[in-house]
Amino acid sequence: MQQHLEQQERESPATERYQHGSYPDVRGRFGPYGGKFVPESLMPLLSELEAAYREARHDPAFEEELQELLRSFVGRPTPLYYVPRFSQLVAPGVRVYLKREDLAHTGAHKINNALGQGLLAKRMGKRRIIAETGAGQHGVATATVCAMLGLECIIYMGAEDIERQSLNVFRMRLLGAEVRPVDSGSRTLKDAINEAIRDWVTNVETTFYLIGSVVGPHPYPLMVRDFQSIIGREAREQILRLEGRLPDLVVACVGGGSNAMGIFYPFADAPEVRLLGVEAGGQGLATDQHAATLVAGRPGVLHGAFSYLLQNEDGQVLGTHSISAGLDYPGVGPEHSYMKDTGRASYVAADDALALRGLQALSQSEGIIPALEPAHALGYLLEMGARGELVPGSLVIVNLSGRGDKDMATVARELEVKIS
Amino acid sequence: MQQSQQSETSERPKGEALPAQRIGQAFARASSEGRCALIPYLMCGFPSVEQSLEAIVAAIEGGADLIELGLPFSDPLADGATIQHASHQALEQGINVAACLSMARQVAARSSVPLILMGYYNPLLAYGVQRFCREAAAAGACGLIIPDLPPEEAGPLLKAAHEEGLALIFLVPPTTPDERIATIVRVAAQEPRGFIYCVSLSGVTGARASLPPHLQSFIARVRRQSAPYGLPLAVGFGVSRPEHVAEIARYADGAVVGSALVNLLERHAADGAAQRAAVRDYIRSLRERTARLP
Numbered sequence: 001m002q003q004h005l006e007q008q009e010r011e012s013p014a015t016e017r018y019q020h021g022s023y024p025d026v027r028g029r030f031g032p033y034g035g036k037f038v039p040e041s042l043m044p045l046l047s048e049l050e051a052a053y054r055e056a057r058h059d060p061a062f063e064e065e066l067q068e069l070l071r072s073f074v075g076r077p078t079p080l081y082y083v084p085r086f087s088q089l090v091a092p093g094v095r096v097y098l099k100r101e102d103l104a105h106t107g108a109h110k111i112n113n114a115l116g117q118g119l120l121a122k123r124m125g126k127r128r129i130i131a132e133t134g135a136g137q138h139g140v141a142t143a144t145v146c147a148m149l150g151l152e153c154i155i156y157m158g159a160e161d162i163e164r165q166s167l168n169v170f171r172m173r174l175l176g177a178e179v180r181p182v183d184s185g186s187r188t189l190k191d192a193i194n195e196a197i198r199d200w201v202t203n204v205e206t207t208f209y210l211i212g213s214v215v216g217p218h219p220y221p222l223m224v225r226d227f228q229s230i231i232g233r234e235a236r237e238q239i240l241r242l243e244g245r246l247p248d249l250v251v252a253c254v255g256g257g258s259n260a261m262g263i264f265y266p267f268a269d270a271p272e273v274r275l276l277g278v279e280a281g282g283q284g285l286a287t288d289q290h291a292a293t294l295v296a297g298r299p300g301v302l303h304g305a306f307s308y309l310l311q312n313e314d315g316q317v318l319g320t321h322s323i324s325a326g327l328d329y330p331g332v333g334p335e336h337s338y339m340k341d342t343g344r345a346s347y348v349a350a351d352d353a354l355a356l357r358g359l360q361a362l363s364q365s366e367g368i369i370p371a372l373e374p375a376h377a378l379g380y381l382l383e384m385g386a387r388g389e390l391v392p393g394s395l396v397i398v399n400l401s402g403r404g405d406k407d408m409a410t411v412a413r414e415l416e417v418k419i420s
Numbered sequence: 421m422q423q424s425q426q427s428e429t430s431e432r433p434k435g436e437a438l439p440a441q442r443i444g445q446a447f448a449r450a451s452s453e454g455r456c457a458l459i460p461y462l463m464c465g466f467p468s469v470e471q472s473l474e475a476i477v478a479a480i481e482g483g484a485d486l487i488e489l490g491l492p493f494s495d496p497l498a499d500g501a502t503i504q505h506a507s508h509q510a511l512e513q514g515i516n517v518a519a520c521l522s523m524a525r526q527v528a529a530r531s532s533v534p535l536i537l538m539g540y541y542n543p544l545l546a547y548g549v550q551r552f553c554r555e556a557a558a559a560g561a562c563g564l565i566i567p568d569l570p571p572e573e574a575g576p577l578l579k580a581a582h583e584e585g586l587a588l589i590f591l592v593p594p595t596t597p598d599e600r601i602a603t604i605v606r607v608a609a610q611e612p613r614g615f616i617y618c619v620s621l622s623g624v625t626g627a628r629a630s631l632p633p634h635l636q637s638f639i640a641r642v643r644r645q646s647a648p649y650g651l652p653l654a655v656g657f658g659v660s661r662p663e664h665v666a667e668i669a670r671y672a673d674g675a676v677v678g679s680a681l682v683n684l685l686e687r688h689a690a691d692g693a694a695q696r697a698a699v700r701d702y703i704r705s706l707r708e709r710t711a712r713l714p
Contacts, residue, residue: 315546
């Protein structure tokens with residue numbers, strides 16, 4: 001079956017190289033991945049969005065407004081911060097820097113993209129914004145931007161995620177957003193996206209779907225990558241200033257893959273920089289309780305794009321598990337799929353326990369409590385160090401994509417501590 | 421029916437009708453009787469394989485001109501709550517593509533009513549699109565409807581379907597601009613072909629109390645593009661009542677009924693005989709209103 005798929009949709013990965021700056025093509029493809037697999041109702045809208053986005057990016061006024069808000073509202077640039085004590089825990093002689101997206105307004109990188117798309121929606125005259133959210137960080141960022149721009153905001157969220165992210169649900173409501181629980185399917189992010197797409201199909205003329213990751217039909221993977229690339233552009237400039245050279249390794253967690261693409265993309269043209277994505281290994285890859293799409297999935301179509309997917313033999317999308325709601329997604333951005341096949345980036349998995357270890361290690365060594373999502377990257381880095389995979393002198397950047405406040409109830413439960 | 425691995429149309433014995441031609445014939449027959457075609461949709465394996473098969477037979481007895489057989493998918497994003505639920509339940513029963521093809525074979529063995537398979541793209545990709553089309557044609561299917569596959573992405577499936585003599589049927593919602601309708605119609609008109617599936621409203625499937633007010637002008641808009649090709653137009657999404665069918669018969673060539681039928685099966689799930697009778701009576705009540713009144 002796998003073989004058949006490869007004949008059907010993929011060229012041979014071995015002969016290809018990832019050509020930085022060439023994707024997506026006019027069909028919205030990253031190699032064989034991407035595209036627009038959506039109900040016909042959305043096709044005219046996607047063309048309209050593509051045109052509006054292209055025009056906005058070429059309009060200095062749009063760029064100026066975005067940059068000014070990134071500075072004054074989001075608090076950019078975020079610091080690139082050397083963590084000596086955590087570096088020691090990883091391996092002697094290794095220097096680890098954190099890209100502090102946890103210090104961006106609302107506490108995660110999600111605000112970069114929400115702001116960009118929010119401004120675009122307003123420019124297109126769309127007053128009604130819908131979004132989906134897993135951990136709630138994208139929902140909070142979207143609700144924040146909508147409040148600031150005076151737009152109506154509806155957030156779809158899986159009923160299970162509503163339970164485990166109650167703090168973020170409260171924040172969204174406080175910001176004036178309507179949070180709609182999704183009870184279908186696995187009651188998590190995947191189903192929230194289905195429901196958001198249904199809303200979009202129904203209200204296509206008035207509504208802007210503000211997608212939270214580098215997933216979905218073209219032009220979303222492109223647009224979200226562009227808006228998040230500010231992370232990597234800043235990090236590149238900062239590391240050159242601080243260390244006088246590019247890093248050896250850039251590590252980021254991957255659910256849909258927006259924080260990873262945001263930091264990877266501006267380094268992707270430098271072959272000496274190794275790009276490593278860490279997926280959610282959940283209870284382990286040997287179980288079906290994980291969300292390691294690129295490590296354990298195979299290509300298929302979900303939510304408008306051809307990309308790696310966790311699916312069974314029959315092409316039915318599998319349920320996932322992660323300690324982190326933000327990584328609990330069976331799909332992944334199409335550009336990551338292509339980076340994997342071409343070898344430009346590699347992808348691994350860290351399980352729940354390792355993520356918790358990463359979270360505790362950073363908290364106790366550096367006074368920074370990370371979100372559970374980037375804790376996967378931190379945990380995996382500790383493992384790499386322990387296995388001797390990092391030579392002394394290695395220069396590493398970890399994208400600290402968000403802060404841990406939202407996860408305190410989950411972490412306390414996992415550590416069997418009662419907090420209220 | 422040819423069963424060999426060769427799938428080129430040219431390999432088909434000369435003179436043998438392509439499966440898709442039976443779709444056009446069904447529309448033509450209805451039209452010659454002065455009425456629109458009636459197209460019930462049933463989810464394969466809902467509420468059970470046996471009951472869905474019985475329901476199809478009952479729908480045919482009630483007067484169905486074509487049958488749409490739904491292939492369940494875990495993430496049916498163009499469907500409303502009713503068909504989502506049916507899809508979920510069918511998957512719980514272990515229904516997969518192979519089971520749907522087997523059911524198609526059983527329907528084809530019992531009736532000559534054209535069968536159209538409706539499902540999402542990923543299960544077909546996983547099964548292999550060429551293998552799927554070959555086996556679907558061999559099972560007696562005439563056409564395919566894939567709601568998450570716009571013409572831009574349909575290349576591989578269109579090629580495979582046409583090689584097997586199957587029609588690929590495209591959906592057109594009312595928000596589609598004229599130029600784009602023209603493009604879709606051109607793709608859909610390539611032989612072997614089926615019909616244009618006009619989506620009554622911009623939204624997801626589900627029974628609704630009334631048809632949208634601008635349906636007639638929307639159909640007229642599609643008709644202007646499709647008329648030169650003589651492609652039939654069927655209307656679906658939200659169609660549930662005899663009076664809906666009566667209205668559609670005035671300006672379209674077919675009416676698709678889905679969620680209402682799922683609801684009916686659900687209500688009578690406990691009693692097979694009652695279920696068959698209910699489906700037959702319901703389809704009959706719709707069929708009686710398919711006449712194209714002067």
